[in-house]
Amino acid sequence: MEIDPLADALPPRYAIESDDEDEYNPLTTQRADEGPIVNIKIESQITAGCPLVIASGPAGDFWADGADLGEQQGAIFINNIQVGFLFNPSSTRTVVLVSEATTALPLWSMNKYVNDILDRLQPSAVSILDVYSIQSYISSELLPVHEAPVRYLSLGNISLNPFQIFAPPNILQSTSAAFMSAMNIRTLSSSYQSNAVILLLPSPEISRAAPSKLSTSRLSRPSRDQAWSVEMMMEVDERLFRMVGAKRSGTWALRSMPAGSAFGLSKKRQNLVEAGESSMYI
Numbered sequence: 001m002e003i004d005p006l007a008d009a010l011p012p013r014y015a016i017e018s019d020d021e022d023e024y025n026p027l028t029t030q031r032a033d034e035g036p037i038v039n040i041k042i043e044s045q046i047t048a049g050c051p052l053v054i055a056s057g058p059a060g061d062f063w064a065d066g067a068d069l070g071e072q073q074g075a076i077f078i079n080n081i082q083v084g085f086l087f088n089p090s091s092t093r094t095v096v097l098v099s100e101a102t103t104a105l106p107l108w109s110m111n112k113y114v115n116d117i118l119d120r121l122q123p124s125a126v127s128i129l130d131v132y133s134i135q136s137y138i139s140s141e142l143l144p145v146h147e148a149p150v151r152y153l154s155l156g157n158i159s160l161n162p163f164q165i166f167a168p169p170n171i172l173q174s175t176s177a178a179f180m181s182a183m184n185i186r187t188l189s190s191s192y193q194s195n196a197v198i199l200l201l202p203s204p205e206i207s208r209a210a211p212s213k214l215s216t217s218r219l220s221r222p223s224r225d226q227a228w229s230v231e232m233m234m235e236v237d238e239r240l241f242r243m244v245g246a247k248r249s250g251t252w253a254l255r256s257m258p259a260g261s262a263f264g265l266s267k268k269r270q271n272l273v274e275a276g277e278s279s280m281y282i
Contacts, residue, residue: 038078038112039078039079040076040077040113042117042120043075044074044076044086045073046074050093050094050095051095051241051246052094053094053095053097053240053244053246054126054128054179055240056174057100057130057131061098063252066254067252068089069087069096070087070088072085073086073087078214079214081215081216083102083103091248091250093246094241094244095121099175105214106213110210111178113175114175114182123244124194125243126179126195126197126244127243129199129236130198131201131203132166132172132200133206134148134202145204149202150163150200150232151163151166152165153200154195155183155195155196160197160239166198172200174207176198197243199240230254234252236252237252238251
């Protein structure tokens with residue numbers, strides 16, 4: 001008589017079965033193709049085919065304060081939560097999208113958000129403003145925080161002196177990166193030719209991971225030591241429009257500095273920041 005040595009043992013985990021469909025199975029997981037539902041709604045009468053400037057996250061929020069964008073001309077919603085604000089400044093024919101100023105996008109929503117915007121606006125060229133973390137940036141150079149440059153990525157082989165390239169092995173994991181990836185795919189897969197550039201402001205803060213859920217929440221502005229100088233912002237503003245073949249009649253100037261805000265710095269404090277007080281090396 002043969003004896004099964006495993007007769008009294010528990011079945012392997014992969015062999016758990018049930019004849020009752022309602023019985024809870026701890027090994028059951030959500031199918032990979034059953035991701036969260038992403039409903040994009042774009043409310044705007046802006047004409048397609050214009051150059052597009054995208055200002056994202058805290059950098060976009062800060063830049064928009066001094067960019068004189070005029071009246072809002074449209075809005076972009078994901079699952080009924082407003083994520084994008086569309087403008088069409090009178091001083092230029094460029095469309096401006098201020099994105100993720102009030103909330104951060106989960107990874108599962110980025111691809112559809114980006115492609116729906118590009119399908120609707122069909123931009124002739126794209127420039128993007130975002131940030132990179134100085135502390136996590138990998139470089140052979142040791143730079144104090146106050147000397148960290150604006151960096152850039154481009155689909156074309158261009159030079160943007162005095163800005164420095166965002167070099168490998170550093171990577172971006174943000175909606176801005178999703179825009180660049182989508183633009184690159186469109187360029188490679190068809191006769192569609194369009195330049196795309198990201199300008200990255202230096203941030204002393206570690207980049208936050210994308211949230212798992214989309215929710216309405218006012219994102220905090222950068223910390224006190226992240227106050228970008230007016231000179232830097234004026235040059236970045238000019239480049240954002242020049243890179244898409246546009247020109248503005250005005251210049252960037254910070255217009256709102258409410259008391260107690262992250263950017264309500266005294267002149268003395270600004271001088272200390274610019275001089276590299278408490279600077280860190282990477």
